[in-house]
Amino acid sequence: MSTSTASIPTTAPSAPRFPVGALLLLSLAVFVTVTAESLPAGLLPEMVEGLQTDPLEVGLLISVWALTVIVTSIPLARLTARFDRRLVAAGALAGFALANAATALAPTYEVAVATRIAGGVAHGLFWAIVIVYATSLLAPSHLGRGLALVTAGGTVATLAGLPAGALIAQLLSWRWSFGVLAAVALALAAVIALRLPRRTPEAALPRAERPAGADASLRPIVLFAAAALVFALGQFATFTYVRPLLEVSARAPEAQVPLLLFGYGAAGLVGVVVAGPLADRWPRGSLVVVLASLAVAFGILSFAADTPLMYVALAAWGFTIGAYFPLQQSMLMRIATDRTRTLASAGVVVTFNVGIAAGPWLGDLVGGADSPTGATALSGGAVVIALVLVIAALAAGSRYAA
Template sequence: MPFAVYVLGLAVFAQGTSEFMLSGLLSGIAGDLHVSLGAAGLLTSAFAVGMVIGAPLTALAGRAWPRRRALLLLLGVFVAVHVAGALTDSYGVLLATRVAGALANAGFWAVALVTALDLAGPQRRARATAVVVGGVTVACVVGVPAGAALGELWGWRSAFWAVALVSVPAALALSAAVPGGRADGVPQVSARSELRALARPRLLLTLLVMALVQGATFCTFSYLEPLVTRVTGFGPGWVPLVLALFGAGSFAGVTLAGRLADARPDVVAALGTAALALGWAALALTAAHPVAALALVLLQGALAFGTGTTLITRVFHLAPDAPTMAGSYATAAFNVGAAAGPWLGGLALGAGLGFRAPVWVSAVLMCAALAGAWMLSLSSRPAPAARPGAGAAAE
């Protein structure tokens, strides 16, 4: 695997830390800015909305950009808005910086995915995807718990400063490792042709399943801190450990998926969604039992990111004639779920259904995802061969 692919994973680590770290900072942000937990949770949704809008737009705009210049510019914007977020006392300004940071992150993802696949070659697509997505899982293992620990020690703003600082070495490594121009051999496909690929039914169904899987994941993950402190009974100091467990499972899941995603992706996706549906229901039922809750957090992290990586790889298989836009489709679907999940979880909390309610919402979303994955598995089966003499019998 080219070294530049791992550098892209490093940059995604910094940005993934920002995207997910609010799950360990919700109470601090809500108290400091005098807003509800649901409003604080919407900061995660705002980031996801920016990713949904930014992914296709920046992918279209970046078709002619030199890869290295685009990546460095987008990462620079990402750093700037985190500095602004760390300095503000306004919830509205913080919300705006989350959207702006997401737009930059979406553009980075769109360019980074296609760059990684070009550098790795067609025979290593799943592994290249796993390395880039692996940056997110490492963020869950290291960055998010570290952000939660910083928030506990020095307040939530220190986590924003840390993200900005970690992005600097990532930018330096990108400038040295990523080629400056467009990758050689990239098919020159028109934007209209790439957009037309989005209308394929199996691709649309795959994107819908991906959105549902991520919606379920983020619905629980965004409210994991109040769940484990107010239902499971852990103290605030346990929050970084619980987040690290989810991240460790995520890393294991994405690593395994990187090796299996090219074999039977639809079957893997169907099995993963079924296990996720059962796992979220089990977590909702056993959240008051510490051992069971910790084990399920680890397992659900592995299943969620392993299944998600499989679905991302499947998008590239289903859209081979959309080399630029396929990654933006996957990014947008990922973040549709990331936006809807915390919003639905916040509605459940606001309705007074208790701190387990977001986990039950995740279970319901996964039942819908399971139906979609089952349809994908059916549509991938070859048509049965006609029996000898069937035509004569019909006559």
């Protein structure tokens, strides 16, 4: 695999050492932020009672967060583009910690909404910078493994973060769940600011010395962002209704459903682990194969959900979901230049959240809980579109990465 000098992070360390300690800190920060993003879903009964509201309004706390991320991520990424990326990440985490502490103390639902908006602002900025900062710590030969380690925090959050938050709420209070996240995030912000390496982007060239025309990496970046939107739409069109898919379409016994969901999550974690070496050795081919495999898995779930092939499809679905994000992010960071890297990361965050917001609604339109195979068929089509967009992005970015 070759990578042109245009795509290598200008602040990458010269030594090939793999910075496992720094990456684990960033992965833990990802774990904390992703857990908080959907935590109200795991604390639904306790928050309904504590805030004297109804389930719909508690659910809207997740929607408000996602909408805030969509609106603020790119402007904040551009505003902070010339600052030390370490301090931007630490500052975003500190703001995230204060917002979650405020949620823990919120006396009314209206105050909780305001604190979730503040948390979404911090979350969007953190996600816009964390991949860029992690990339700057890595030698090009370690990029796939490094980004897989960082993004693994999000997968672990799905497996362990929400259950842990729910357990704390049951033993103590839902407020303690947010409080613990706030304390951990604040500690991480301090460690990142004080112990991790400084990474300041290169100074902008004088206008007279800038290359004529738009940066050539913008076209593949836009295609990757569009693929992320369609991919997220497909994922959440079906995952929102995964229980009726298993219980109604696949006719799985109710007692077997938690085990199937655990297997799905475990396969996702395996996907994250495997994605690192794949992204470093065969980044382009691996990304294409993962998307093609996911399309096949959704096809099986659409037309043969009540056969033993369902178990294979469910495992393949989990594996590919875990592998996709680190594979795409490592490819995106190889293709983007120093001028476009922050915009690329923020853009994918925004489009992915748009897909998250639209996916459940579209899944419901084509069947939802009553006919989940309609949602899986929609998801399969969405993944095929994402595959076409990724192939186009890889072709457009071939001058930067092989």
